[in-house]
Amino acid sequence: MxxxxxxxxxxxxxxxxxxxxxxxxxxxxxxxxxxxxxxxxxxxxxxxxxxxxxxxxxxxxxxxxxxxxxxxxxxxxxxxxxxxxxxxxxxxxxxxxxxxxxxxxxxxxxxxxxxxxxxxxxxxxxxxxxxxxxxxxxxxxxxxxxxxxxxxxxxxxxxxxxxxxxxxxxxxxxxxxxxxxxxxxxxxxxxxxxxxxxxxxxxxxxxxxxxxxxxxxxxxxxxxxxxxxxxxxxxxxxxxxxxxxxxxxxxxxxxxxxxxxxxxxxxxxxxxxxxxxxxxxxxxxxxxxxxxxxxxxxxxTEPGDIVALSALNFTTLGSAIQTAGLTDTLKSEGPYTVFAPTDQAFAALPKDTLRKLLLPENRETLVRILRYHVVSGEVTANELKGGQLKTLADRPVNIQVNRATNQIRVNDASVTQPNMQASNGVIHAVNEVLIPPNINLNQLRN
Structure with a gap:
């Protein structure tokens, strides 16, 4: 409330x-x-x-x-x-x-x-x-x-x-x-x-x-x-x-x-x-x-940016962006495409994982994870195509598109709300946090 x-x-x-x-x-x-x-x-x-x-x-x-x-x-x-x-x-x-x-x-x-x-x-x-x-x-x-x-x-x-x-x-x-x-x-x-x-x-x-x-x-x-x-x-x-x-x-x-x-x-x-x-x-x-x-x-009526929209509709992601020091990047002109995990997606991470990710000693890992959710350029749901899409983490995500059912998947996550609008790009909500293949969450510092 x-x-x-x-x-x-x-x-x-x-x-x-x-x-x-x-x-x-x-x-x-x-x-x-x-x-x-x-x-x-x-x-x-x-x-x-x-x-x-x-x-x-x-x-x-x-x-x-x-x-x-x-x-x-x-x-x-x-x-x-x-x-x-x-x-x-x-x-x-x-x-x-x-x-x-x-x-x-x-x-x-x-x-x-x-x-x-x-x-x-x-x-x-x-x-x-x-x-x-x-x-x-x-x-x-x-x-x-x-x-x-x-x-x-x-x-x-x-x-x-x-x-x-x-x-x-x-x-x-x-x-x-x-x-x-x-x-x-x-x-x-x-x-x-x-x-x-x-x-x-x-x-x-x-x-x-x-x-x-x-x-x-x-x-x-x-x-x-x-x-x-x-x-x-x-x-x-x-x-x-x-x-x-x-x-x-x-x-x-x-x-x-x-x-x-x-x-x-x-x-x-x-x-x-x-x-x-x-x-x-x-x-x-x-x-x-x-x-x-x-x-x-x-x-x-000035349009808001990706950070502003994330703060409104993705509380955990908004906090993580701020903690990781990516605010200035995602406020810049861009444009960017962000696959934004919902609060429920963050809550579904293994026990205590989110708390550890937000610790200063794990900031670098958090940055890499968040950058894995961001693509340079604006790609709407209609423009997404099956195959690999390079992220700011220099690691690609795998896009799967089923036009018959209007379903889009990013790795193992599903897009639950496409085309959220911001002044410097587009946000697609996803129901899972995307973890780069070169990151092991079990190695996070306490």
Whole structure:
């Protein structure tokens, strides 16, 4: 509990500062076709002709959300009649969905030069600029937007909460604990926005309504669900009927909290980063009457590095990095790929091993072990290939990838949470501590 409360004091946006590489042209073209064939909707989008996608079955969990938005031309499918509901959503694609869905006033300017990694003729330039200027999405240090970076659920929910000017009524930590079983994975920057979005009934979790999966990449089906609920919040579409199966996955559906934004001020610098101070007036009604409270929150959107993310979600690893003196290395520009053992993985080491590793006399061994978990360069889960991958310990790890089951193994360890995002690389959580073959834990000093 104390750790979670401490996390809430941070406001760093823990997002990957991915090196934006060239993607296969056909992939980019497909995304562009799927998102740019629709004009921006009217303030109150009206349904048109029914839209059916060949890969969205009648009993698919998100079908009501997908069909409703497709009929309103807020989202589109692909030329072959598919929607690809489980395909990951990139930041440019989500920006386009936002631009199609909402008619918000501009709240902050974008530097005349724009984002340095978004060309003037890029297919989503206009949507990216609009999503930024209307307060939904934010840039990164160095004037980047990272348009082709997959967007995690926490970041997508945060964007919607920020753009709609939502704030939580009550203690965010308590709201989150009562709603989700995986609150420990929520990045510090997203705690307040996700709490607000939870109360606003915007969040949809399938198949387990209590599993937020904040660090998992957003899918197109999930994006449709979130956007639909955001439009419900605005009163622009009708809530799903209670007898619709998809309604069972809407978090806090029966919440009676209503919120209005009084004032919002934002400032932006040429790097694309923003600092926003928002004054919110929140009204809560219950059987005792109504109360009104005004709160002011300030947040910064500078992305966090691997060390910051490790400290939040990998307590033992974070301590080990500090003890080993690797903080400066993993705070540097990188980029790096880290296979991060969970706290449970460290706890599963032979008895007394962890205590010994953290002793000053075993520091060199600890450094070698930790460096064995780090790879130079950024390698996302989709980019990992079977075979050996050289680590900073000058010893390779063995990567095994099963695309059929989406399982990745590193030596004998399994990747339990891929693609955790940091400003200088990517983290993949693993369920075992990787021990280099030239290290004998039985020889640790006491």
């Amino acid at each position: 104390n750790n979670f409360l401490r996390w809430s004091s941070g406001s760093t946006l823990l997002s990957i500062a991915m090196t934006v590489g060239a993607m296969a042209p056909m992939v980019i073209t497909a995304r562009a076709i799927a998102q740019t064939t629709s004009p921006s909707p009217s303030p109150s989008p009206s349904p048109g002709a029914a839209v059916n996608f060949s890969d969205v079955a009648p009993d698919f969990w998100a079908r009501p959300f997908i069909q409703a938005l497709a009929e309103r031309k807020i989202i589109t499918g692909f030329p072959n009649g598919t929607f690809r509901p489980n395909q990951p959503v990139e930041r440019a694609e989500f920006a386009t969905m936002i631009a199609n869905a909402f008619e918000q006033n501009k709240t902050r300017p974008l530097a005349e030069s724009g984002f340095r990694d978004v060309a003037a003729n890029y297919w989503a330039t206009s949507a990216i600029e609009e999503a930024f200027q209307t307060g939904f999405m934010k840039g990164y240090a160095g004037g980047q937007f990272l348009p082709e970076q997959p967007i995690p659920r926490a970041q997508a929910i945060t964007a919607l909460a920020n753009g709609l000017g939502l704030s939580a009524d009550g203690t965010p930590e308590e709201i989150l604990r009562s709603s989700y079983k995986d609150v420990g994975w929520i990045p510090a920057y997203a705690i307040n926005p996700i709490a607000a979005a939870t109360q606003a009934n915007i969040i949809v979790n399938y198949p387990n309504v209590q599993a937020l999966n904040p660090l998992r990449t957003l899918t197109r089906a999930e994006a449709a669900a979130l956007l639909y609920q955001a439009l419900v919040r605005q009163g622009r579409v009708q809530p799903l009927a209670n007898n619709v199966a998809a309604a069972n996955y809407i978090v806090g559906r029966n919440s009676e909290v209503s919120q209005t934004t009084s004032t919002t001020t934002s400032t932006s610098d040429t790097s694309g980063s923003a600092r926003a101070t928002t004054t919110m007036t929140t009204s809560t009604s219950d059987n005792r009457g109504s109360t009104t409270a005004t709160t002011s929150t300030t947040s910064t």
